[in-house]
Amino acid sequence: MRSNYGTALIRLFFSAAILSGSFLPAREKDTLNVIAKQINAIKTGGHHMQIDGRLDEAPWREAPAASEFRQRQPAEGEPASERTEVRFLYDDEALYIGARMFCPHPEKIISLTTRRDVASNSERIIISLDTYRDRRTAYTFAVTASGVRVEYYHPRDEEFARDFSFDPVWEARTRIDSAGWTAEMRIPFSQLRFNNQEQQVWGVNINRWIPDINEDVYWIYVPSKETGWSSRFGTLEGIRDIRPSRRLELLPYAAGGLTLDSQVSDSDPFRNQTDLNHRAGLDLKMGLGPNLTLDATVNPDFGQVEADPAEVNLSAFETFFDERRPFFTEGDQLLQGSGPGYYYSRRIGASPHKEVEGDYVDVPNNSTIIGAAKLTGRLKSGLSLGALTALTAREYARSYDRAADVQERIQVEPASGFGVLRLQQEFGREASTVGLTLTGVQRDLASGEPLAAELNRRALSGGSDWNLRFKNGMYQLGGHLGFSHVEGDAGAIAAVQRASARYYQRPDIDYLTLDTTRTSLGGYSAGLYLSKNSGKHWLWGSSFWAESPGFELNDVGRLNSSDDAGLQVYLRYRETLPTRYFQNYQFEISSAGEWNYGGERQLSVAELAAELMLRNFWRIKGEFGYSTRAQSDKLTRGGPSMGSGRGWWGEAGLSNSFAATTRWELGLYTSRTELGSREVSARGQLSFRPGSRWELSLAPRFYRHISVRQYVTEAAGGRAETYGRRYIFATVDQRILSSQLRLNYAFTPDFSLEFYGEPFSARGTFYNFGELAAARSRDLRYYGSDGSTIQLDPADDRYEITDGGQQFGFDDPDFFRLSFRSNLVLRWEWRPGSTLFLVWQQNRGEDRESGDGFGAGNLLDSFASAGNHFFALKLSYWLPVD
Numbered sequence: 001m002r003s004n005y006g007t008a009l010i011r012l013f014f015s016a017a018i019l020s021g022s023f024l025p026a027r028e029k030d031t032l033n034v035i036a037k038q039i040n041a042i043k044t045g046g047h048h049m050q051i052d053g054r055l056d057e058a059p060w061r062e063a064p065a066a067s068e069f070r071q072r073q074p075a076e077g078e079p080a081s082e083r084t085e086v087r088f089l090y091d092d093e094a095l096y097i098g099a100r101m102f103c104p105h106p107e108k109i110i111s112l113t114t115r116r117d118v119a120s121n122s123e124r125i126i127i128s129l130d131t132y133r134d135r136r137t138a139y140t141f142a143v144t145a146s147g148v149r150v151e152y153y154h155p156r157d158e159e160f161a162r163d164f165s166f167d168p169v170w171e172a173r174t175r176i177d178s179a180g181w182t183a184e185m186r187i188p189f190s191q192l193r194f195n196n197q198e199q200q201v202w203g204v205n206i207n208r209w210i211p212d213i214n215e216d217v218y219w220i221y222v223p224s225k226e227t228g229w230s231s232r233f234g235t236l237e238g239i240r241d242i243r244p245s246r247r248l249e250l251l252p253y254a255a256g257g258l259t260l261d262s263q264v265s266d267s268d269p270f271r272n273q274t275d276l277n278h279r280a281g282l283d284l285k286m287g288l289g290p291n292l293t294l295d296a297t298v299n300p301d302f303g304q305v306e307a308d309p310a311e312v313n314l315s316a317f318e319t320f321f322d323e324r325r326p327f328f329t330e331g332d333q334l335l336q337g338s339g340p341g342y343y344y345s346r347r348i349g350a351s352p353h354k355e356v357e358g359d360y361v362d363v364p365n366n367s368t369i370i371g372a373a374k375l376t377g378r379l380k381s382g383l384s385l386g387a388l389t390a391l392t393a394r395e396y397a398r399s400y401d402r403a404a405d406v407q408e409r410i411q412v413e414p415a416s417g418f419g420v421l422r423l424q425q426e427f428g429r430e431a432s433t434v435g436l437t438l439t440g441v442q443r444d445l446a447s448g449e450p451l452a453a454e455l456n457r458r459a460l461s462g463g464s465d466w467n468l469r470f471k472n473g474m475y476q477l478g479g480h481l482g483f484s485h486v487e488g489d490a491g492a493i494a495a496v497q498r499a500s501a502r503y504y505q506r507p508d509i510d511y512l513t514l515d516t517t518r519t520s521l522g523g524y525s526a527g528l529y530l531s532k533n534s535g536k537h538w539l540w541g542s543s544f545w546a547e548s549p550g551f552e553l554n555d556v557g558r559l560n561s562s563d564d565a566g567l568q569v570y571l572r573y574r575e576t577l578p579t580r581y582f583q584n585y586q587f588e589i590s591s592a593g594e595w596n597y598g599g600e601r602q603l604s605v606a607e608l609a610a611e612l613m614l615r616n617f618w619r620i621k622g623e624f625g626y627s628t629r630a631q632s633d634k635l636t637r638g639g640p641s642m643g644s645g646r647g648w649w650g651e652a653g654l655s656n657s658f659a660a661t662t663r664w665e666l667g668l669y670t671s672r673t674e675l676g677s678r679e680v681s682a683r684g685q686l687s688f689r690p691g692s693r694w695e696l697s698l699a700p701r702f703y704r705h706i707s708v709r710q711y712v713t714e715a716a717g718g719r720a721e722t723y724g725r726r727y728i729f730a731t732v733d734q735r736i737l738s739s740q741l742r743l744n745y746a747f748t749p750d751f752s753l754e755f756y757g758e759p760f761s762a763r764g765t766f767y768n769f770g771e772l773a774a775a776r777s778r779d780l781r782y783y784g785s786d787g788s789t790i791q792l793d794p795a796d797d798r799y800e801i802t803d804g805g806q807q808f809g810f811d812d813p814d815f816f817r818l819s820f821r822s823n824l825v826l827r828w829e830w831r832p833g834s835t836l837f838l839v840w841q842q843n844r845g846e847d848r849e850s851g852d853g854f855g856a857g858n859l860l861d862s863f864a865s866a867g868n869h870f871f872a873l874k875l876s877y878w879l880p881v882d
Contacts, residue, residue, distance in 0.1 A: 036234060036235075037066070037219065037220060037234035037235075038234055038235045038236075038237060039064060039065075039066040039086075039088060039204065039234065039235075039236055039237070040063075040064055040088070040236075040237050040238035041063070041088035041089060041090050041095070041236060041237070041238040041239050042059065042062060042063050042064075042088075042089060042090075042238060043059075043089070043090060043091060044057075044059050044089050044090070044091045044096070045059060047059050049089070049091075049096055049186065051171045051172070051173050051184050051185070051186050052173050052175075052184065053147075053173035053174045053175040053182050053183060053184045054175060054182070054184070055098045055100065055182050055184055059089050060087055060089070060098050063087035063088060063089055063098070064087065065085040065086060065087050066085070066086045066087070066088075066204075066206055066219050066234075067083065067084065067085050067086075068219075069084050069206070069208065069217040069218060069219055069221075070217060070218060070221035071215060071216065071217050071221070072216045072217070072218055072221060072222075072224065073214065073215065073216045073583070074214055074215065074578065074583065074615075074617075075578070076223065076224060076576070076577055076578070077221065077223065080208070080215065080217040081210075081213060081215055082101070082102050082103055082104070082180070082210060082213075082215075083102040084099070084100070084101050084102070084125070084206070084208050084217065085099070085100045085102075086098070086099045086100075086125070086127070086206050086219070087099075088236060088238075090239050090242070092242065093188060093189060093190075094186050094187060094188045094189060095186075095187045095189065095192075095239070096184070096185065096186055096187075097127055097141075097183075097184070097185040097187070098182070098183070098184050098185075099125045099182065099183045099184075099185075099206075100179075100180065100182050101123070101125060101145075101180045101181050101182070101183070101208060102179055102180040103179070103180035103181065103210075106176055106177065106178060106179070106180055106181070108212045109123055109145050109176055109180070109181055109212070110122050110123050110145070110211050110212055110661070111123065111144065111145035111146040111176060111181075111692070112144070112146055112148075112689060112692050112693075112695075113146050113148070113692055113693045113746045113748070113749065114144075114146075114148050114695060114744070114746050114749065114752075115148070115744065115746050115749060115750075115752035115754065115827065116148060116149050116150070116749055116750060116752075116829065117149070117150050117151070117164060118148065118150070118695075118744075119142065119144050119148060119150045120144075120148075120689075120695065121211045121658065121659050121660065121661060121663075122144035122145055122146055122148065122211070123144065123145045123181070123208075123209060123210055123211055123212070124142050124143060124144040124145065124150070124208070124209050125142065125143060125183050125206070125207075125208050126140060126141075126142040126206065126207040126208070126209070127140065127141050127142070127185070127204070127205075127206055128140045128154070128204065128205045128206075128207070128229075128230070128233070129141075129192070129202055129203065129204055129236070130202060130203025130204070130230040130233050131192050131193060131194040131200075131202050131203075132193065132194060132195060132378055132380075133195075133201055133202055133203055133235075134230075134378065134382060134426060134431070135157065135203065135230055135231040135233075135431050136156060136157045136230055136231065136426060136431050136433075137153070137154055137155060137156070137157075137230060137378065138153070138154040138203065138205075138229065138230040138233070139151070139153055139154075139166065139168075139192060140152050140153070140154065140162070141168075141170065141172075141185060141187060143172040143174060143183045143185060144174070145174055145176060145181045146174065146692075146749070147172060147173055147174040147749055148746075148749040149170070149172050149749065151164075151166055151167070151168055151170070152164045152166050153165075153166035153333070154229060154230060155333035155334070157227075157228055157229050157230055157231050157431060157473065158227075158228075158229050159222075159229040161229075163331075163332070163333050165326070165329035165330040165331065165332060166330065166331075167326070167330060168187070168188075168191035168192075169188065169191060169832045169833040169878065169880075170185065170186060170187045170188065170191055170832075171185065171186040171832065172184065172185045172186075189242055189244070190249075190287075190880065193244070193290075193291060193293070193377060193378065194244060194290070195290060195291070195380050196243060196244055196289075196290035196291075196380075198240060198241060199237075199239075199240055200237075200239040200240065200242065201235055201236070201237055202235065202236040202237075202239070203230055203233030203234070203235060203236070204219075204233055204234055204235065204236040205218065205219055205220045205229075205230075205232070205233045205234065206218070206219040206220075207219075211658075211659035212659070214617055214657065214659050219234065220232055220233055220234050223576070224576035224577075224584065225534060225535060225536050225537075225574075225576045226472075226474075226534045227472065227473040227474065227533050227534040228472060228473055231431060231472065231473070243290075244287060244289070244290035244291070248284075248285070248286045248287070248880070248881040249284070249285040249286070249833075249878065249879065249880050249881065250282065250283070250284055250878075250879040250881065251282070251283040251284070251285075251833070251876050251877070251878055251879070252280070252281070252282045252283075252876070252877055252879070253280065253281055253282070253283070253301060253874055253875060253876040253877075254278075254279075254280045254874070254875055255278065255279050255280070255301050255872060255873065255874040255875070256276070256277070256278040256279075256872065256873050257276070257277045257278070257279075257870060257871065257872040257873075258274070258275070258276055258870070258871045258872075259274070259275040259277075259868055259869070259870050259871075260273065260274055260868060260869040260870075260871075261273055261275070261867075261868035261869075262866050262867065262868070263866050263867065263868065265360070267360075268360050269360060269400050269407065270360060270361075270362035270398050270400070271362060279299065279301055280299070281297065281298050281299035281300055281301055282297070282298045282299075283295070283296070283297045283298075283300070283327070283876075284296040284297070288375070288377075291377045291378060291379050291380065292375060292376070292377035292379075292385065293375070293376055293377055294373065294374070294375050295327070295330070295331070295373065295374040295375075295376070296371070296372070296373040296374075297327050297369075297371065297372050297373075298370075298371045299369075299370070299371070300325070300327055300369055300372070301874060302324075302325045302326070305324045305325055305326075306324055306756055306823050307821045307823060307841065307843065308321045309321075309738075309740070309758055309760075309821075310738065310758060310760035310762075310819040310821060312734070312736065312762040312764070312815070312817060314710060314732070314734065314764070316500035316634065316637050316711070317500055317560045317561075318554070318558075318560070320344065320346075320558050321346065323345045323346055325345075325349075327372065327374075328345040328346075328348070331374060331376045331386065332345065334376045334377075334384060334385070334386030334422060335374075335376075335386040335387075335388055335420050335422045336422065337422060337424070337435045337436075337437040337463075337465045337480070338435070338465045338467065338478065338480060339463060339465045339479075339480030339482055339525065339527055340461075340463070340480070340482050340525050340547070340551075340553060340557065340559065341553060341557045341558040341559060342420075342437050342438075342439045342461050342462060342463070342482070342553060342556065342557045343420045343422075343437070343439050343556060343557055344556070344557050344558040347418070347441075347554075347555065347556055347557075348369065348372070348390045348392065348418050349366050349367050349368070349369045349390075349392060350366065350367060351364075351365060351366055351367070352364060352367060352395050352397070352412035352413035353412065353413060353451075353454060353455055354397075354410070354411070354412040354413065354450075354451060354454060356397045356399050356410055356412060357399065358399030358400050358401055358408070359399075359400055359401060359402040359403075360399070360400040360402075361397060361398065361399045361400075362397060362398040362399075363397040363412060364395050364396075364397065364412070364413075367392040367393065367395050367413050367416075368392060368393040368395065369390060369391075369392055369393075370391045370392065370393050371390070371391055372388065372389065372390035372391070373388070373389055373390075374386070374387065374388045375387040375388075381425075382425060382426035382427065383423065383424070383425050383426075384422075384423070384424040384425075384426070385422070385423060386420070386421070386422040386423075387419075387420065387421050387422070388418070388419070388420040389417070389418065389419050389420075390417070390418045391415070391416070391417050391418075392413070392415065392416045392417075392418075393415060394411065394413065394414055394415040394444070395411070395412050395413035396409050396410060396411055396412060397409075397410050397412045398410070411449075411450070411451055412451075413451075414443045414444045414445050414451055414455065415443070415444040416441055416442065416443045416444070417441065417442045418439075418440070418441050418556060419438075419439065419440045419441070420437075420438070420439045420556070421436075421437070421438045421439075421462075422435065422436070422437050422438075423435060423436045423437075424436075428469075430468075430469040430470060430471075430472065430473070431469060431473075432466075432467060432468045432469045433466065433467045434464065434465070434466045434467075435464065435465045435466070436462070436463075436464050437462045437463060437464075437465070437482075438460070438461075438462035439460070439461050439462055439556040439557060440458070440459060440460045440461070440556065441456075441458070441459050441555045441556050442457070442458055443455055443456070443457055443458070445457045445488070445489075447489055448489070452488065452489040452491070452492060453489055453491030453492060453495075454491070454492060454495065455488065455492055456486045456487065456488040456492050456493070456496065456555055457487055457488040457489070457492070458486070458487040458488070459484070459485070459486045459487075459552075459555035459556060460484070460485045460486075461482070461483065461484040461485070461552075461553055461555075461556065461557060462482065462483065463480055463481050463482025463483060463525065464480065464481055464482075465478070465479065465480035465481075466478055466479060466480075472534075473533060473534065474532060474533060474534045474535065475530075475531070475532055475533070476529075476530070476531050476533060477529075477530050478528075478529050479526070479527050479528035479529060480525065480526065480527045481524070481525070481526050482524065482525040482526070482551075483522065483523070483524050483525075484522060484523050484524075484525075484550070484551050484552050484553055485520065485521075485522045486520065486521050486522075486552050486555065487519060487520045488519065488520075489519065490516060490517055490518065490519055493518050493519055493520060493521055494514070494515075494516045494518075496521055496552055497514050497515070497521065498514070498638060499552075499554075500560075500561075500634065500637065501552065501554070501559055501560060501561050501562050501563075502549045502550070502552075502561075502562050502563050503563075503633060503634070503637070503638045504549070505638045506633060506638060506639065506640060506641070507639065507640055507723040507725075507775075508640040508641055508723070508775050508776070509598055509633075510598075511549075511597055511598050512549055512563075512597075521550050521552060522550050523547070523548040523549065523550030523551030523552060523562060524547075524548050524551060525545075525546065525547045525548070525551050525562075526545070526546050527543065527544065527545040527546070528543065528544045528545075529541065529542065529543035529544070530542055530543075536576075537573055537574060537575065538571070538572070538573060539571075539572040539573075539574065540569075540570065540571045540572065541569070541570050542567070542568065542569040542570075543567070543568050543569075544565075544566070544567050544568075545564075545565065545566055546564070546565035546566075547559075547561075547562040547563065547564055547565075548562065548563070548597065549562055549563035549597055550562070561634070563596050563597050563633070564594050564595070564596055564597075564602065565594065565595055565596075565597070566592060566593060566594035566595070566603070567592065567593055568590065568591070568592040568593075569590065569591055569592075570588055570589065570590035570591075571588065571589050571590075572586055572587070572588040573586065573587050573588075574586035574587075578615065581614065581615065582612055582613060582614060582615065583613040583614065583615055583617060584612075584613050585610070585611065585612040585613065586610070586611050587608075587609070587610050588607075588608070588609045588610075589606075589607070589608055589609075590606070590607045590609070591605065591606045591607070592604075592605050593605075596633055598633075600631045600633065600641060601630050601631060602630055602631060602632060602633065603627070603630055604627060604628040604630055605625055605626065605627045605628075606625065606626050607623060607624070607625040607626075608623070608624050608625075609621075609622065609623040609624075610622045610623075616657065617656075617657035617658065617659065618654070618655065618656050618657060619653075619654070619655045619656075620652075620653070620654055621651070621652065621653040621654075622650075622651065622652045622653075623649075623650065623651040623652075624648070624649070624650045624651075625648065625649050625650075626646075626647070626648045627644075627646065627647045627648070628646055629643065629644065629645060629646050629778075630643075630644050631643055631644070631776065632644050635709060635711065636711070636714075636727040636772060637711055637714070637727075638714070639714065639722065639723075639725060639727040639772070639775075640722060640723060640727075640772075640775035640776065641775060641776050642709075642727075642772060642775075642776070642777070642778065643776060643777055643778030644673075644675075644709075644778060645673045645674040645675040645677075645778055646673065646674045647671060647672060647673035647674065647677070648671065648672060649669070649670065649671035649672075649679075650669070650670055650671070651667070651668065651669045651670075652667070652668050653665065653666065653667040653668075654666050654667075661688065661689055662686075662687070662688040662689075663685075663686075663687045663688070664684070664685065664686045664687070665684065665685040666682075666683075666684050667681075667682070667683045667684070668680075668681070668682050669681045669682075673708075675708050675709065675778065676706075676708045676731075677705075677706060677707045677708045677709065678705075678706050679703075679704070679705040679706070679707075680703075680704050681701070681702060681703040681704070682701070682702045683699070683700070683701045683702075684698075684699065684700055684701075685697065685698070685699040686698050686699075693745055693746050693747070694743075694744070694745055695742070695743070695744045695745075695746075696742070696743050696744075697740075697741070697742045697743075698739060698740075698741055699739060699740040699741075700737075700738070700739040701736070701737070701738050701739065701740075702735075702736070702737055703734075703735065703736040703737075704733070704734070704735045704736075705732075705733075705734045706731065706732070706733050706734075707731065707732050707734070708731045708768070709729050709778075709780075710729060710730050710731065710732040710766070711727075711728075711729055712728045712729060712730050712766070712769065712810060712813055713728050713810045714726065714727055714728065715728060715808045715810070716808075717803075717804075717806045717808065718771065719774075721773065721774035721775060722771070722772050722773075722774060722775060723775065726771045726772075726808070727771055727772040728769060728770070728771050728810065729769070729770060729771070729772070729780055730766040730767060730768055730769045730770070730813070731766070731767055731768040732764050732765065732766050732813075733764070733765045733767075734762070734763070734764045735762070735763050735764075735854055736760075736761070736762045737760075737761045737762075737854075737855075737856065737858065737859060738758060738759065738760040738761065738859070739758065739759055739859060740756070740757075740758045741755070741756070741757045741758070742754070742755065742756050743755040750828065750829040750830075751827070751828045751829070752826075752827050753824070753825070753826050753827075754823075754824070754825050754827065755822070755823070755824045756822060756823045756824075757820065757821070757822035757823075757842075758819075758820070758821050758822070759819075759820050759859035759860070759862040759863065760817075760818070760819040760820070760821075760859075760862065761817070761818050761819075761854070761858035761859055761861075761862065762815070762816070762817045763815065763816045763817075763850060763854045764813070764814060764815045764816075764850070765814055765850055766812070766813045766814055768782060769782070769783045769790055769799065769801075770782035770783055771783075783801050783803065787803070787804070788801060788802060788803035788804075789801065789802045789803075792812060797811060797812040798810065798811050798812060799811075799812060814850035815847070815850060816847065816848040816849060816850045816852060816854075817845065817846075817847055817848075818844075818845060818846050818847075818848065818858055818861055818862040818865050819844065819845040819862060819865070820842065820843075820844040820845070820862040820863055820865060820867070821841075821842065821843050821844075822840075822841065822842040823839070823840075823841050824839070824840040824841075825837060825838070825839050826838040826839075831878070832878065833878025833880075834876055834877045834878045835875075835876050836873075836874070836875050836876075837872070837873070837874040837875075838872075838873055839870070839871065839872040839873075839874070840869065840870070840871055841869070841870040841872075842867060842868075842869055842870075843867050843868055843870075844862060844863070844864075844865040844866065844867030844868075845862075845865055845866075845867055846862075846865040846866060
């Protein structure tokens with residue numbers, strides 16, 4: 001039966017696709033209660049427009065105003081309490097927006113000075129433009145009452161689907177007066193993408209957020225029970241005879257850095273405690289026709305990017321951190337499809353793969369990106385395009401053996417070329433989509449060289465996905481079909497087979513075989529979902545997914561686990577209109593199950609969740625879940641299947657109003673299992689403003705997890721019940737205490753000082769060592785019983801075990817780690833698009849004896865840990881080329 005299980009899954013997938021279609025509603029006439037609106041832009045007529053927030057030029061008095069706003073909150077659908085008027089002008093080069101926000105009590109207007117792209121809880125006016133009129137995507141430009149500019153891109157038809165990497169060059173000024181406040185904006189057409197046609201018709205919506213009365217008003221109001229964003233926009237008309245710009249922009253930079261490292265020994269032959277460096281590079285942005293943009297970078301620098309948070313990872317799986325590098329974040333949504341993670345940008349320029357040992361080693365922190373280019377855009381036909389290529393350099397490390405007095409130069413990363421292609425076609429009145437993704441990497445590896453035994457020489461992956469929308473997005477039927485193929489020397493492909501995503505070497509399975517001679521590996525992925533996304537009260541959804549054992553994405557993409565197939569369903573009840581006690585609320589019940597391709601159930605869970613917003617806009621969240629007994633093919637990390645016990649978990653959260661000047665949030669989580677594992681965590685966040693230019697936030701976190709089935713290592717000489725191997729586990733008492741601190745001061749919206757710091761302390765104590773009693777069992781044979789002994793040798797920090805006449809051992813896995821990482825950046829946009837950065841980064845850390853005391857004082861101790869300081873100066877200059 002097991003050998004045919006994969007075939008059965010594929011049959012199930014296509015059967016589900018056919019059955020799901022039979023439950024979809026017939027196409028009906030659009031009955032959604034949205035009134036179409038239209039506003040005209042007029043030409044400036046040669047008047048010089050001074051962007052100063054005054055709105056005193058003659059064309060502003062002639063332009064018609066968009067008004068008659070309605071509330072989303074607190075009284076949904078009711079007219080706005082305060083009047084808003086927005087007007088549009090244009091000339092050959094730019095769109096101008098003038099807004100008058102009336103307020104009976106101007107002294108109550110919340111106007112906080114923050115850096116660009118951080119609106120905080122200031123009052124603001126928000127303009128969203130669907131320049132392609134595709135009813136799916138939009139650009140948003142916002143300005144607060146204090147003049148802080150914010151911009152983002154909506155990659156799909158959802159208001160809160162926001163890509164903040166969109167970074168156009170534009171202007172805005174504001175003024176507060178006796179009638180309220182005004183805003184004046186200038187958006188160059190070179191910063192927008194639109195169709196090349198004589199008469200422009202753009203989608204537009206306008207939103208005003210008034211925090212002092214908790215009122216959110218829209219020109220085009222979409223009820224909370226319904227879906228859609230750009231598909232509901234009104235129209236901006238009257239713009240004629242403009243042409244898309246060539247949009248050629250150059251951004252050269254120069255940077256210099258100083259590193260001070262107290263951890264470098266005087267006898268280190270490779271590194272000094274003081275190190276100077278300098279570099280230069282160039283970014284380019286160029287329009288290719290009216291709809292496409294080419295972005296390129298040569299020798300990019302990311303010295304101002306915030307460091308990743310500290311962590312202790314006791315699992316067998318990689319941690320995937322967020323991308324923060326500007327070149328890769330901007331336009332990233334056009335390279336991502338639905339379904340598997342075919343593309344993970346942090347693979348490009350990642351740390352070298354090969355580990356190097358020696359008394360002293362000098363290993364590059366990252367692979368050098370020689371150059372990269374992206375082509376993105378959307379054609380008039382509704383085809384969205386994203387393509388990326390990048391080249392990274394060959395990297396070497398140096399090691400020194402003191403006893404032999406030998407230095408060695410070792411290749412740790414080959415030269416590599418990466419490629420990503422994403423196409424998405426929109427079609428039909430409902431703006432349904434079908435997409436295609438392809439990714440690949442080619443590494444310069446000769447057969448037989450050392451790195452060829454560790455890395456795949458070539459990897460290709462991709463697939464198609466679709467999202468069929470019905471009744472203006474109320475119902476969606478979507479899915480994906482994907483593939484992967486990797487090639488390389490036999491050693492590299494054997495490593496892929498043994499990797500934690502699939503563990504081909506498991507001794508108790510008959511549907512997979514570890515083949516150490518093969519030089520390629522392939523796999524597939526499939527998924528299907530059906531959901532109801534809008535309606536007065538009831539929403540629901542269901543999904544199916546499958547990933548074959550050979551499916552592998554970790555050369556260009558990201559994948560934790562393959563060899564799985566699962567089902568998930570949920571049912572949600574919500575109330576979007578205010579009641580006596582609640583502004584809105586929702587309840588959800590869900591269930592999920594997952595199996596491997598051998599038919600073993602790996603997961604079975606059920607969850608209840610609730611989210612309530614009180615009339616004072618405080619938010620309460622709660623969740624309770626239960627998991628049944630199951631099997632795990634991952635716990636033994638390549639060994640036989642191991643049982644897992646029943647368990648439950650609960651989570652609760654409480655936060656105050658988003659509009660509050662001082663904001664706070666609390667969260668608690670706890671869990672238990674029948675085997676004795678337990679977990680508790682508490683987190684909080686406090687953000688307040690000591691002054692109109694200051695912002696301070698603190699996010700402490702405490703985590704404690706006592707796991708009675710923590711994998712330690714594997715040894716030979718096991719019993720027949722475990723196929724002659726010993727799979728050794730322990731109870732670990734893991735504690736983490738950390739706090740993220742941010743302190744920002746904005747001299748002006750374009751000149752700010754920003755500090756981020758994270759003291760971090762983690763301790764893990766291991767005890768109750770034992771080995772898996774038998775395949776598929778959840779029980780352990782504990783050392784020190786059943787005729788076995790265990791002894792810790794403190795001199796070597798090593799455990800020695802005797803069992804059945806055999807002796808073996810392993811290193812003491814206890815740990816106690818302190819870390820402090822910080823980033824201080826002075827950022828000055830000294831002219832539009834041109835920025836000066838002064839950076840100071842710290843990376844401190846130390847390991848302590850596990851028996852030392854653990855508490856809040858450790859966080860203070862981390863400030864004094866040894867580490868390095870990095871100082872950098874970076875200057876960029878924006879050069880628009882006509």
